[in-house]
Amino acid sequence: MRVAVIQQHNSADLDDNLSRSMAKIREAATGGAELVMLQELHRSLYFCQTEDTDVFDLAETIPGPTTDALGALADELNIVIVGSLFEKRATGLYHNTAVVLERDGTLAGIYRKMHIPDDPGFYEKFYFTPGDATFNDQRSGFTPINTSAGKLGLLVCWDQWYPEAARLMALAGAELLLYPTAIGWDRSDDNDEQQRQLDAWITVQRAHAVANGVPVLVANRTGFEPAPHTTRDSDGIQFWGNSFICGPQGEYLAHAGQDGEEILIADIDKRRSEDVRRIWPYLRDRRIDAYGDLTKRYRD
Amino acid sequence: MRVAVIQQHNSADLDDNLSRSMAKIREAATGGAELVMLQELHRSLYFCQTEDTDVFDLAETIPGPTTDALGALADELNIVIVGSLFEKRATGLYHNTAVVLERDGTLAGIYRKMHIPDDPGFYEKFYFTPGDATFNDQRSGFTPINTSAGKLGLLVCWDQWYPEAARLMALAGAELLLYPTAIGWDRSDDNDEQQRQLDAWITVQRAHAVANGVPVLVANRTGFEPAPHTTRDSDGIQFWGNSFICGPQGEYLAHAGQDGEEILIADIDKRRSEDVRRIWPYLRDRRIDAYGDLTKRYRD
Numbered sequence: 001m002r003v004a005v006i007q008q009h010n011s012a013d014l015d016d017n018l019s020r021s022m023a024k025i026r027e028a029a030t031g032g033a034e035l036v037m038l039q040e041l042h043r044s045l046y047f048c049q050t051e052d053t054d055v056f057d058l059a060e061t062i063p064g065p066t067t068d069a070l071g072a073l074a075d076e077l078n079i080v081i082v083g084s085l086f087e088k089r090a091t092g093l094y095h096n097t098a099v100v101l102e103r104d105g106t107l108a109g110i111y112r113k114m115h116i117p118d119d120p121g122f123y124e125k126f127y128f129t130p131g132d133a134t135f136n137d138q139r140s141g142f143t144p145i146n147t148s149a150g151k152l153g154l155l156v157c158w159d160q161w162y163p164e165a166a167r168l169m170a171l172a173g174a175e176l177l178l179y180p181t182a183i184g185w186d187r188s189d190d191n192d193e194q195q196r197q198l199d200a201w202i203t204v205q206r207a208h209a210v211a212n213g214v215p216v217l218v219a220n221r222t223g224f225e226p227a228p229h230t231t232r233d234s235d236g237i238q239f240w241g242n243s244f245i246c247g248p249q250g251e252y253l254a255h256a257g258q259d260g261e262e263i264l265i266a267d268i269d270k271r272r273s274e275d276v277r278r279i280w281p282y283l284r285d286r287r288i289d290a291y292g293d294l295t296k297r298y299r300d
Numbered sequence: 301m302r303v304a305v306i307q308q309h310n311s312a313d314l315d316d317n318l319s320r321s322m323a324k325i326r327e328a329a330t331g332g333a334e335l336v337m338l339q340e341l342h343r344s345l346y347f348c349q350t351e352d353t354d355v356f357d358l359a360e361t362i363p364g365p366t367t368d369a370l371g372a373l374a375d376e377l378n379i380v381i382v383g384s385l386f387e388k389r390a391t392g393l394y395h396n397t398a399v400v401l402e403r404d405g406t407l408a409g410i411y412r413k414m415h416i417p418d419d420p421g422f423y424e425k426f427y428f429t430p431g432d433a434t435f436n437d438q439r440s441g442f443t444p445i446n447t448s449a450g451k452l453g454l455l456v457c458w459d460q461w462y463p464e465a466a467r468l469m470a471l472a473g474a475e476l477l478l479y480p481t482a483i484g485w486d487r488s489d490d491n492d493e494q495q496r497q498l499d500a501w502i503t504v505q506r507a508h509a510v511a512n513g514v515p516v517l518v519a520n521r522t523g524f525e526p527a528p529h530t531t532r533d534s535d536g537i538q539f540w541g542n543s544f545i546c547g548p549q550g551e552y553l554a555h556a557g558q559d560g561e562e563i564l565i566a567d568i569d570k571r572r573s574e575d576v577r578r579i580w581p582y583l584r585d586r587r588i589d590a591y592g593d594l595t596k597r598y599r600d
Contacts, residue, residue, distance in 0.1 A: 001305045030478060037540065038427045068507075093317060101465060105588070114587050114590060115586075115587060116585065117382040117585065119579060119581070123494045124469055130587065133587065133589040133590035134590070138550075140593060140599075141590045142593075145408045145497050158585070161510070161580070162511070162585075162586065162587075163464075163466075163467065163507070164463075164467070164587070164591050165461030165593060166587065167464070167594060168590075168594065168599070171596065171598055171599045172599040173599070196549040197549070199549070199550060199551065200549045200550050200551075203503055203506045203507050203510055203550050204398065204507045204511055204550075206503045206507075207463070207503050207506075207507030207508075207511075209545060210461070210503055210504045210507075210509075211461060211462070211463055211504055211507075240586075244515075249496040249497070249499070249500045250496075250500050250503050250504075251496045251499065251500075252381070279419060280419075280428075280461070281419070282461050282462065283597075283598070284598070285415045285417065285458070286462065286464065286595075287414050287415060287430065287433065287441070287462075287464070287465075288595045288596065288597055289433040289594050290414060290433035290434070290440060290441045291443060291464050291468070291594050292595055293440060293468055293471060293472075293586045294464060294467060294468065294471075294591055294594045294595070295591050295592055295594070295595075296471065296588065297403075297583075297586070297588055298471055298583070299440075299468070299471045299472040299473070300473070
């Protein structure tokens with residue numbers, strides 16, 4: 001199965017961002033991709049550099065304009081599209097939500113970001129309610145989305161630092177892990193620190209592939225976005241790109257550069273997960289009798 | 301705090317292996333190391349290439365000859381030593397056990413390997429009972445060991461593939477994660493596969509540092525050990541070395557080569573874990589309300 005990941009630079013022009021994303025999706029589909037993933041919050045600038053109530057105007061419902069547009073495109077191209085948007089669930093209740101559109105344009109499912117960051121320049125806790133732990137239909141927040149391109153373990157950005165999230169998706173049968181992302185550097189950090197952060201980010205996600213024997217797709221934003229005048233203490237963010245696709249041993253199948261827009265394309269052989277898990281059978285030996293304390297905040 | 305990791309080639313001569321280990325510990329201590337870790341089962345060949353009841357003769361009690369020897373050396377050098385041995389707990393009850401000797405020669409604690417592998421050439425399930433999930437004193441199997449060199453999150457080899465184990469140690473206050481290891485290649489695998497396996501092994505352990513904001517020490521064996529004549533289907537193991545020490549962002553502090561014995565020395569700055577965890581506060585945002593299924597074998 002051929003998959004694609006789109007790494008994009010955004011501006012304040014919502015329509016232009018979306019139309020450029022859609023042009024890239026077309027290009028990926030022309031290249032044979034059956035599954036195309038966009039980066040986190042791909043319709044706008046990364047607006048969490050400041051806490052501003054006016055920003056909630058950017059939020060939209062599901063279904064809404066972004067799912068309508070991506071659904072129509074998925075239908076036209078006969079591919080599965082993974083998008084990410086600022087969801088208005090109710091008045092005063094918003095989420096950072098990834099959406100999956102099926103080949104026929106219908107909504108295959110959504111995933112509401114479970115782990116919400118908050119640090120200088122990334123004030124997400126102001127905007128996003130964390131995804132529900134469980135839903136009324138008994139689904140867990142960490143439930144893969146069934147599609148014609150496989151069972152997608154869709155997670156978002158800050159989730160990528162949590163091995164628990166990746167594992168729960170794998171235990172529920174996810175065949176791929178997908179991370180729409182918006183992460184970058186504070187330009188006041190020195191080069192060594194920036195390199196450590198980037199390496200850590202790549203390493204922890206490749207490790208999810210390794211620990212679970214599944215491919216991982218990561219779409220990150222690129223380019224510099226200055227801090228809005230309303231910001232507290234962010235100097236802007238240099239998004240670090242480096243989107244990648246890796247196989248079930250964490251091996252790179254495609255890897256984007258830091259700057260510049262890219263369409264990454266790779267062929268995923270699902271048989272490799274079967275083969276890798278037979279000879280590296282981590283799921284066989286999990287000590288579930290001894291993992292109870294993982295649900296504690298701290299073991300003190 | 302200066303720490304050291306010893307990467308060694310072993311032979312069938314138990315006394316020679318241990319005396320060479322001890323010489324290297326002396327050398328590390330002379331270089332200023334306050335904490336020195338040996339590789340997994342450092343007193344013998346990696347005997348799990350075959351299933352042979354005579355091999356149980358290699359097992360020893362705790363305390364026993366290895367803890368006596370390492371304890372005396374720890375006392376003499378005034379350092380903390382982490383060793384690894386084949387433990388006879390009772391007749392017919394054996395473990396793969398890491399031991400920690402304090403600066404005064406006393407036994408600071410033990411850790412019995414929780415996840416036991418079994419694949420061609422690594423028939424560990426024949427020899428080792430998995431460590432207890434909980435003990436009569438209410439300790440969990442994943443409990444760090446308090447020492448004068450810090451709280452040691454000691455795990456062994458196959459444990460290194462399990463993010464759950466690293467997390468449980470970190471949640472219990474481990475300041476370092478330590479992995480005595482014996483892992484290598486089946487020489488019948490091609491070079492690409494061998495490289496993927498090595499990269500996966502490095503990646504997953506560096507990721508434990510990242511996800512938990514703690515340094516990681518890994519001691520692996522080096523050299524080729526042929527399969528015993530009693531083996532089923534192993535062609536021998538080419539142990540891949542590559543012992544390493546990394547900081548709390550997964551950054552290398554020291555990294556050994558594939559072949560040859562080495563003493564890795566690095567300075568660990570515990571303040572860096574404090575700093576890293578302040579700005580990358582993963583522990584703050586864990587979704588413990590949604591992690592319950594981690595204690596399931598599979599979510600089906």
